[in-house]
Amino acid sequence: MKLRLSKRALQEDFQGNFVKMILEVAAKGDLISFAGGLPNPASFPVEEIKAAAIKVLETKGSYSLQYNSAEGYGPLREFIANRYRKQGVNVEAKDILITNGSQQALDVISSCLVDPSDTVLVEDPSYLAALQSFHLYNPNIKTIDLNEDGADVEQFRESMNKYDHKFFYAVPNFQNPTGITYTNAVREKIAEIMKGKDTFFIEDNPYGELRFKGEHQKSLYTYLGDQAILLGTFSKTVSPGLRIGWIVCGIKELMQKMTEYKQLIDMHTSTFVQVVVTQYFEDNDYDAHIKKIIDMYGKQCGYMLEAMDKHLPDDMHWTHPEGGMFVWATLPKGIDAVEFYKKAADAGVAVVPGEPFYEAKRGLGTLRLNYTNSKPEDIDKGMSILAKVIKDMRK
Amino acid sequence: MKLRLSKRALQEDFQGNFVKMILEVAAKGDLISFAGGLPNPASFPVEEIKAAAIKVLETKGSYSLQYNSAEGYGPLREFIANRYRKQGVNVEAKDILITNGSQQALDVISSCLVDPSDTVLVEDPSYLAALQSFHLYNPNIKTIDLNEDGADVEQFRESMNKYDHKFFYAVPNFQNPTGITYTNAVREKIAEIMKGKDTFFIEDNPYGELRFKGEHQKSLYTYLGDQAILLGTFSKTVSPGLRIGWIVCGIKELMQKMTEYKQLIDMHTSTFVQVVVTQYFEDNDYDAHIKKIIDMYGKQCGYMLEAMDKHLPDDMHWTHPEGGMFVWATLPKGIDAVEFYKKAADAGVAVVPGEPFYEAKRGLGTLRLNYTNSKPEDIDKGMSILAKVIKDMRK
Numbered sequence: 001m002k003l004r005l006s007k008r009a010l011q012e013d014f015q016g017n018f019v020k021m022i023l024e025v026a027a028k029g030d031l032i033s034f035a036g037g038l039p040n041p042a043s044f045p046v047e048e049i050k051a052a053a054i055k056v057l058e059t060k061g062s063y064s065l066q067y068n069s070a071e072g073y074g075p076l077r078e079f080i081a082n083r084y085r086k087q088g089v090n091v092e093a094k095d096i097l098i099t100n101g102s103q104q105a106l107d108v109i110s111s112c113l114v115d116p117s118d119t120v121l122v123e124d125p126s127y128l129a130a131l132q133s134f135h136l137y138n139p140n141i142k143t144i145d146l147n148e149d150g151a152d153v154e155q156f157r158e159s160m161n162k163y164d165h166k167f168f169y170a171v172p173n174f175q176n177p178t179g180i181t182y183t184n185a186v187r188e189k190i191a192e193i194m195k196g197k198d199t200f201f202i203e204d205n206p207y208g209e210l211r212f213k214g215e216h217q218k219s220l221y222t223y224l225g226d227q228a229i230l231l232g233t234f235s236k237t238v239s240p241g242l243r244i245g246w247i248v249c250g251i252k253e254l255m256q257k258m259t260e261y262k263q264l265i266d267m268h269t270s271t272f273v274q275v276v277v278t279q280y281f282e283d284n285d286y287d288a289h290i291k292k293i294i295d296m297y298g299k300q301c302g303y304m305l306e307a308m309d310k311h312l313p314d315d316m317h318w319t320h321p322e323g324g325m326f327v328w329a330t331l332p333k334g335i336d337a338v339e340f341y342k343k344a345a346d347a348g349v350a351v352v353p354g355e356p357f358y359e360a361k362r363g364l365g366t367l368r369l370n371y372t373n374s375k376p377e378d379i380d381k382g383m384s385i386l387a388k389v390i391k392d393m394r395k
Numbered sequence: 396m397k398l399r400l401s402k403r404a405l406q407e408d409f410q411g412n413f414v415k416m417i418l419e420v421a422a423k424g425d426l427i428s429f430a431g432g433l434p435n436p437a438s439f440p441v442e443e444i445k446a447a448a449i450k451v452l453e454t455k456g457s458y459s460l461q462y463n464s465a466e467g468y469g470p471l472r473e474f475i476a477n478r479y480r481k482q483g484v485n486v487e488a489k490d491i492l493i494t495n496g497s498q499q500a501l502d503v504i505s506s507c508l509v510d511p512s513d514t515v516l517v518e519d520p521s522y523l524a525a526l527q528s529f530h531l532y533n534p535n536i537k538t539i540d541l542n543e544d545g546a547d548v549e550q551f552r553e554s555m556n557k558y559d560h561k562f563f564y565a566v567p568n569f570q571n572p573t574g575i576t577y578t579n580a581v582r583e584k585i586a587e588i589m590k591g592k593d594t595f596f597i598e599d600n601p602y603g604e605l606r607f608k609g610e611h612q613k614s615l616y617t618y619l620g621d622q623a624i625l626l627g628t629f630s631k632t633v634s635p636g637l638r639i640g641w642i643v644c645g646i647k648e649l650m651q652k653m654t655e656y657k658q659l660i661d662m663h664t665s666t667f668v669q670v671v672v673t674q675y676f677e678d679n680d681y682d683a684h685i686k687k688i689i690d691m692y693g694k695q696c697g698y699m700l701e702a703m704d705k706h707l708p709d710d711m712h713w714t715h716p717e718g719g720m721f722v723w724a725t726l727p728k729g730i731d732a733v734e735f736y737k738k739a740a741d742a743g744v745a746v747v748p749g750e751p752f753y754e755a756k757r758g759l760g761t762l763r764l765n766y767t768n769s770k771p772e773d774i775d776k777g778m779s780i781l782a783k784v785i786k787d788m789r790k
Binding site for chain 2: 001002003004005006007008009013016038039041042044046047049050053054057058061062063064065066067068099100101103104107111112113114115118129132133136137166196197198199226227235239240241242243251253254257260261263264265266267268269270271272273
């Protein structure tokens, strides 16, 4: 038989193909890896999840193994809403839809808001799997450059005047891939420009709790209320393997449509996992747990920045994240990041070139470097190898 | 702000609206319910899942809480493939994609195969949440009537000649909603008609293991090989709250596209749940467990058929399922099922009218009755109430 795929399946996936290529290179050998985006497994609360699972199966066994409602487990939605309120963000449990990680949240939002050729706005560079998710819905994607203090406000204003966006998707805290955080001033200006327009700010915030330096910046919800849709996840603070994320949306009609869509795509997120993670929160000090991760990642980031200062040439520059998992580095002029990452892999170090994080820009000299998963000595050794690769490429 | 939903979100959802109406009626009071589709929680292996969760967290804790690959956990795919092979269906682990229940499998398949206006073929009546899932992709849906021995072969032949289908979606074992099972003869004829054409048989098989009477009928895979795509789930034999289903697809290119799509919509199914359920299978006699469910449901079905014989009028007829969870009944001529279900709910019994299971037919006198979740005395009492409602409606 002849296979007749849908147009959607046949669509070119630049980001996807690029990631595949990276994984193939990375699979070649035993590399020092700055390429991943994985939380450090040393941070997983294995014992506590075990205790929670036992308790759940002993006290709510049948409930936790039965079908549940599409919007998610009530007590988990309550816990999340409470946590927002403690942080000064006025969210109610009814405004929360539980998803399989925040990756699914992207699909749910796009499905309910985006028709083909609608314009959506993203950061440049942006989270690559968000770009891929949006591409499924064939929007016109417009981009806003990132500065050290967040999205470029003047570009944002121009884009708002010029295009009719369905939403602006951004990761304002410790962005993936750049590690950049929007200042309160930038948040406020962007909110002013958006306020009252028929468009949403999608605030994706997987790393917000992982601040090891500086001051907490306010959620866009504080400035925009229901015009901000928030995405959250426990992937970086509890465990990504559970697959628990959520959407906060204060607009009842949209929440209802998203819940109906969630029901059609997979009924609901695992009851068992939702009840277990809720039990974990009930019986443990989540803040103390996060504090441990912050201490770990803060140190790791410090090691990496130190090693970069020590080994990398003066004509390179990089971001200095105050939290999250990534440093974003720019290679010396004339060195192509794609060529660099191949040579680096041959030399024993995996990095991710910036290319797939851009919607359209190509041939840039940017790299994403992850620091959460390497030993200090490997970070140092890895950076010295990268420095040597740069030196060789200059010849 | 003005909310601007996508066309997809604004689309009329007859099935969804109908289900909402049913749930509202059912929520009114303390009803005897034949309306659900839930497995009996008495069948959940709570203790065994607890033991598995403990073992997993003690021996593979970090692994089970980390990100995993989109296609699913290797040993789980091996287990599923082995089980197929034991049943004479020649499946390999690489042909299996793990999904969040088989509901997600429907979305994955549609996304990769269906463009707007493509024709897809379904049973009439069909599984209502499959209809809803397909509607998201705007196909032309054509229908095939069901007879007691399966899909109407002559109608199927005509439809194959007249339309260019992307696939035929069917539940050949103990169908939802009718309880009907395709005989091997019907399977063979349908396979003959399809063989070599550029179309798939999507065999959704949530209830296949739950046969309490009669002979096992062969999977369409036996007749059609890679031209059959199989959907499976542990929702009806282990627990629906875990959310583990899968797709079997022997066509490498399609499997790759589906895996890429799965990665974009939610990365992967919960690692934790996949590893726990695999541990459960390693340490327990799954067949013995299924045997217990079969015994339970066989008895429950017997009670229901007995009560129907005893109470319901002679001018009604119904299916006699050999497995699964549902009986399909046809009311006496002139009694509308939608009116009936409202009156039945007022009288204290919840049923599901057939209406939302049909793509287009309306105003029929069919009902879906679930027997897996009621006590024998409630089944008897419920049927006597339904008989009284019918009697009153005839006046």
